[in-house]
Amino acid sequence: MTNSPFTPGIAPARLAPDALSENFSDLHAPLDAHEALVAADRCYFCHDAPCITACPTDIDIPLFIRQIATGTPEAAAQTIFDQNILGGMCARVCPTETLCEEACVREAAEGKPVLIGQLQRYATDTVMASGVHPFERAPATGKRIAVIGAGPAGLACAHRLAMHGHGVDLFDARPKAGGLNEYGIAYYKTTDGFAEAEVNWLLKIGGIEVHYNKALGRELSLDTLRADYDAVFLGMGLAGVNALRAEGEGREGVVDAVDFIANLRQADDLAALPVGRNIVVIGGGMTAIDAAVQSKLLGAENVTLVYRRGRDSMPASRFEQDLAASKGVRFIFNAMPVEVLGNGAAQALRCEYTRAEGSSLTGTGETFDIPADQVLKAIGQTLNGAPDALTLDGGKIAVTGAGRTSAEGVWAGGDCASGGEDLTVTAVAEGRDAAEDIHAALSGDA
Template sequence: MSSKQFEDGITAGRLDAAALDANFSDLHPAYDPHEALVAADRCYFCHDAPCQVACPTSIDIPLFIRQIATGTPEAAARTILEENILGGMCARVCPTETLCEEVCVRETAEGKPVEIGRLQRFATDTVMATGTHPFTRAAETGKKVAIVGAGPAGLACAHRLAMNGHNAVIFEARQKGGGLNEFGIAAYKSTNDFAQSEVDWLLQIGGIEIRYDAGLGDTLTLESLQADFDAVFLGMGLGGVNALRLEGEDKAGVQPATEFIEELRQASDLSGMKIGRRVVVIGGGMTAIDAGAQARLLGAQDVTIVYRRGQDAMAASEFEQDLAAQKGVRIIHNAAPIGVEGNGSLTGVRFAYTETQNGKLVTLDDGFTLPADQLFTAIGQSLSGAPDALTLEGGKIKVDGLGRSSVSGVWAGGDCASGGDDLTVTAVAEGRDAAMDIHATLVGEA
């Protein structure tokens, strides 16, 4: 163990390269062919499968598992990808423990579900390893659709439009595509630069162009896109970060958890990642869990996640909470931040205990202070830069069930749009479904 692990302050190199490689290895290693056959054999192939109902993209799960069981993983991959073109990433990051696997008949009967996520990964990895794309484009329609954001919703929308013969141009504010999959997922959930490999593979269908360093702003406006394209889809995610609104949150050592996760995901050498010895994370969702777990894996000695409500109210699944605990992260419930201590640099965070009274969260008079040299805030994100012409609902772009916004010819989906969960798989479903409505509109079948 590196002596740096016990140093105060924020520093790099708390662990050696071997320890970092082990800590950030694949969370769920891929099945080999024999393991996949054994896992597939556990499926009952239910006719009215609850797992398929629970899947936001409605993948025919019994069918693809049967295809694996009969030795045709490429066919299984097509079954998956017809509904979810980002099935490879979703197999890695989707909370299957609260979706398809939670309702698996094996889970109900035995407490051990069929490992649907790992089987999905086996199938999609198999077809991607061939280097070929399983879909071809329909005849060119001559229609052009502008898509804002190269995240899961935008990519899924573009691919489905391309399949139907339309041309899609994606405008992405960053220098890389992938969105949340590339910048917001814990590094041990998506290893070996898989997010970019999946983007490159998706683009093989043709008819999709990505223009980087091109987000909505002064030069690229909704009005200009409407003038130049036949339809517009907005899938830019949530760019804003909610503030603590506490005095002292601007001290050195305080940082949004999303920035930390992005920095880690883009690091070519994890030994250069700086981390504190005592780390505090505020929040109760997946971002908080990912930040806390990865802080420990980088060598932080003491990591504490603090959430203002009880455990049952945490947005992060029980599986993810347990995963963080297994990595040495402590989770404190029913405590809210009330102050940030330090003279220039962070030294501690003050909290007050909370409880729910008559349905309202109440801050109590007593509390505690956690020593800290690094604080990550994960208390939600907000939509930024939404065009004024659009109607918002709950701080997001208001859309109907087809993804149509309040402006004619403009659709939206993913985290920036109202409705649905903030999950990769949900964003894919919304992008795909909006693309089908855009297609129907462009060819006069809506």
Template sequence: MSNSPMTPGIAPARLDADQIAQNFDDLHAPYDGHEAMVAADRCYFCHDAPCITACPTEIDIPLFIRQIQTGTPDAAAKTILSQNILGGMCARVCPTETLCEEACVREMAEGKPVEIGRLQRYATDTLMEKGVHPFTRAAATGKTVAVVGAGPAGLACAHRLAMKGHDVVIYDAKPKPGGLNEFGIAAYKSTDEFAAREVDWLMQIGGITLELGKALGDGLSLSDLRADFDAVFLGIGLGGVNALHAEGDERDGVGDAVSFIADLRQADDLTKLPVGRNVVVIGGGMTAVDAAVQSKLLGAENVTIAYRRGRENMSASQYEQDLAASKGVRIVTHAQPVAIHGNGAAGEVEFEYTTSENGGLKGTGETFRLSADQVFKAIGQTLEGDVEGLTLDKGKIKVTDAGRTSQGGVWAGGDCAMGGDDLTVTAVAEGRDAAEDMHKALMA
């Protein structure tokens, strides 16, 4: 996609630096000590707490909240991090409103849950700001493991393996580690370069070497890794972008939302990042919301999310949908793209109204157009990279048990593997659990 200021309608500096800074400030201000104590006081400290079951990493939530309440946030952080080593980022980006907080007894009784995510952030930030790493390595085992992918699954796997005494090499295709935490999360959810700081903190465990600029099929082969290491974990994510299959999708101004978010996250000066006057985002997930909201925050005048099914089918949570609406983003449902019109560059997107029939989707024949000088595709991603004979299931690596693939000595987890919810917290759980299974296999 051409984001050049010469592309009609796409230009940088629609807002001044002060307004941009204000727009991209922390979405949720962190608690101070007193606020955390007051929030912790609302917890009932349930026996068999439903919030624990609702957390993919099964953090003992009542325990860590009790530890905050008793004035020991460092202990609370260790409780969190023992289950979720990326608990700081998850506190910022997890859809807690549909996970732990939705299951909170306070939510069910009063309609206002304990703010578990913000309490988790308070505890982990308190510990990390001290530069303290609460875990130490076990004695060296002499075993070596290759982890491909420095995203949440790979990092969680590598950290747990290093704790067990194994030597780990993490490979990643990008110039920086972090995966979607670094390149794919909205900037207002992860401020002050938190993703990079969290990786640096995680690496304090020792025993982990990071090698960047290497990917399967480009500097790495699975067969060589299997020969050179005692075990391999694949956390390569989904690098490809699904095709739009609409006429004119090659026009200037048409691109994918993932790349737009990555460019935004890595930009040194957001006033220099070009954005359209009329932006249309096609899709219904978290990526679509992140791209749409950030377009609005950069100064786009009209931003629309267009989704082919109903709101109830959107994978973006109701909270995320409401956030988009609060920022002035319009959401249009039951609309599938037919064509992108324009003279060289995008000018309009033509949609056809849809209806659901017996679980399927059917076009009605009725169409409409939206002005659009910038169009972002947020319609899902596909597996990229040479997985050399691994069995796939619906375009992802097939796994059994704790991430075991069809090849001995190779595990996988995160977005590239079948199952899961394509969430940071789920990826962390899968990387952690794979590491535990790998350790048992290595020490057998």
């Protein structure tokens, strides 16, 4: 629901422009050359390095860090991009604290891992700043593939297919490419229009034609795509949002957290964004954390995150939880919403404490109210309008191997496909691997 500028408690310009600029500055300042050398020097360059195993894209982390240590960040970037063409974005948003850095031997020995994510950013930023694209297309094959969704999976797939000499038509439902990288990541994690700049840099490979404002099931038909193209890759993510299933959900002030973040990401003036005084965010994943933190940074006085289970069950990492707490976000665990209170507009959220009974949750009957003029729902997204030709698994497109669906000539990857974690880096790996499988199939090798 869209809030009117007269909704009680919700108003723009709660903070001065300079305060907003400071609040939404880069979460981690980039390393300079000297800092990168010092950080790289801490790597043991392990044989059978556990950090590689922990990376969904299988980047040779010790190799690229050694390349930085020897003063060749361009070579380090090549090592990264060979496996992850969106290595610049992943360096900014990947939960390295639960992946490569958690597996780092230094973390186990000292409680302080090598700064793998920041070193990856240093290397990839070095090359991207030069404007050089480190890959060339193979000779044209005459094959053409339709890629639906210009998010991480679709971009990775399109780039790898173009490298192999195939022509790619890349379709996206929105007016800009990037998917969640452009619309769904916290502003302070990817500043200065980096998501758009990364897309423009990626497209320098050539052979990729982007078509905006075209969605599957709306302007595009899977049957037509299968007839017109040699292969189809589906990477359109999850466009639907789960219902709150609480009384009063339709009141003014109740909004989807993904829309809240998207509006913030696309805003020309952060001071013009309306935000409530008392905000409650419902959910426990990264979207919930990003919405809660950014609400506080916009000037909300009280921000409370309500999660139905305990802290240890939260999908968001402990680092992200601690970040939110450091910004003043209050956490309430083991509670679920039951009613949005108010007369037309939200005024409070009534919650009920929960307890676990085996693998399920049940309400205890004990309720409490939280003042809320704005309620942000971050309780998961769903796949909308999957074509009948596709088999689903758990509400997502069922895939086998490197993204093969039940429909001949159709692959899928990223959030819309079954299996894997809903992470940018995982989506990149799935898009890349599907592209290799498509190439093998079109070349007669599979």
